[in-house]
Amino acid sequence: MISASVRIAAAPEVVFPYFTDPQLLVTWIGERADLDARPGGTFAIDFAGTAARGSYVAVEPPDRVVFTWGIPHDAVLPPGSSTVEVVFVADGADTIVNLTHRDLPTDREPSHRDGWEHCLADLVAAVGPSR
Amino acid sequence: MTPEPEEPGAPAGPDAVLRALADPHRRQILRLVQHAELPAGQIAAHFDLTQQAVSQHLTVLKRAGLLVERREGTRRLYSLRSESLQPLRTLLDEFWPDALARLKQSVERTHPRTERRGPT
Numbered sequence: 559m560i561s562a563s564v565r566i567a568a569a570p571e572v573v574f575p576y577f578t579d580p581q582l583l584v585t586w587i588g589e590r591a592d593l594d595a596r597p598g599g600t601f602a603i604d605f606a607g608t609a610a611r612g613s614y615v616a617v618e619p620p621d622r623v624v625f626t627w628g629i630p631h632d633a634v635l636p637p638g639s640s641t642v643e644v645v646f647v648a649d650g651a652d653t654i655v656n657l658t659h660r661d662l663p664t665d666r667e668p669s670h671r672d673g674w675e676h677c678l679a680d681l682v683a684a685v686g687p688s689r
Numbered sequence: 690m691t692p693e694p695e696e697p698g699a700p701a702g703p704d705a706v707l708r709a710l711a712d713p714h715r716r717q718i719l720r721l722v723q724h725a726e727l728p729a730g731q732i733a734a735h736f737d738l739t740q741q742a743v744s745q746h747l748t749v750l751k752r753a754g755l756l757v758e759r760r761e762g763t764r765r766l767y768s769l770r771s772e773s774l775q776p777l778r779t780l781l782d783e784f785w786p787d788a789l790a791r792l793k794q795s796v797e798r799t800h801p802r803t804e805r806r807g808p809t
Contacts, residue, residue, distance in 0.1 A: 562785035566793045568800045576792055585799075586791040651802070655792070657785050 560659040570620035570646040570653045577623045577644055601625040611637040620646055627659065706773060709753035714738065715746050719755060719769055726759065726768040 566573050576582045578595035588603035594614070601612040612626035623644050628637035640661050647654040710716055714736060721732055733743040747767060750756040754773040759766045 560785055562789055564786070564789035564793050566796050567802055568796050572800050573792075573796055576796060582795075585795040587788045655789060657789060659785060 559661075561657065563654060563656045565649070566653045566655060567651070568653060569651065570648050573653045573655060574620040574623070574646055577625075578617065578619070595623075601627075612642075613638070615641065622646065705753045706755065709749050709755055712746070712749075714743075715750055718743075718746055718750060718767075722756065722767050723769045726766045728764045728766055732767065 576586065578593060580591035580593045583591045583593065583603070588605050588610070590604040592600055592602040594600045595617050597614055597616060599614045599617075601610075601614055603610045609630055610627055611630050612628055614623070614625045616622060616624040625642055626638045626640065627642050628639045630637060640659060643658045643660075645656045647656065710719075717735070718732055721727060721735060729744065729747060730740070732747070733740050736743055738746075747756065747758075751758055755770055756767050757770045759768070
């Protein structure tokens with residue numbers, strides 16, 4: 559599991575669309591985005607040389623957004639196999655963005671998956687498919 | 690003078706580690722030796738590869754600092770050098786923080802406040 563947070567000098571209403579509007583999302587991650595921000599809708603980002611694919615699980619403006627995350631054709635981390643949850647907490651006039659990237663249902667994962675393989679899966683998510 | 694260090698003193702950087710990991714056979718080798726020290730022959734037996742090909746994979750992993758090689762008589766035994774994964778953990782730990790830092794920059798540039806707060 560990876561957690562990260564950042565304080566942004568803007569209200570949650572301002573920050574939230576940066577996770578749901580393709581034009582705003584590409585200002586900070588990826589080069590091209592295809593987003594359909596409703597539960598079940600497409601979440602697709604293209605990076606230089608790779609891609610992240612998933613779908614929105616929860617879209618609750620301006621408090622929380624959850625989407626799945628994976629790499630097409632990757633056996634270790636296929637689309638849908640990990641989940642990113644982003645929670646927006648107002649703090650005065652600022653927003654604290656808390657992001658958690660975790661693997662999805664453990665019941666879908668073989669029980670022998672251990673920390674090393676988690677590490678590898680996360681790596682693939684972070685740097686793209688290894689080919 | 691040997692051209693390649695048998696056991697690097699310091700962990701390799703993330704680039705060398707990533708290149709070494711960018712091959713399914715080499716990742717499989719690491720899984721094999723993750724909990725057990727194995728001789729090269731026993732590692733090769735898991736693959737449909739020539740001993741020479743396996744030996745080349747072992748060399749790449751060794752150079753990246755991912756494997757420890759130990760000689761026992763004529764045998765060479767390999768095991769995972771777990772601390773070599775540290776650069777990757779660092780890289781992973783940086784992915785989302787880096788992205789969020791860019792998010793912060795993007796939002797605050799587009800929506801500047803008249804009263805700026807001090808850095809917190």
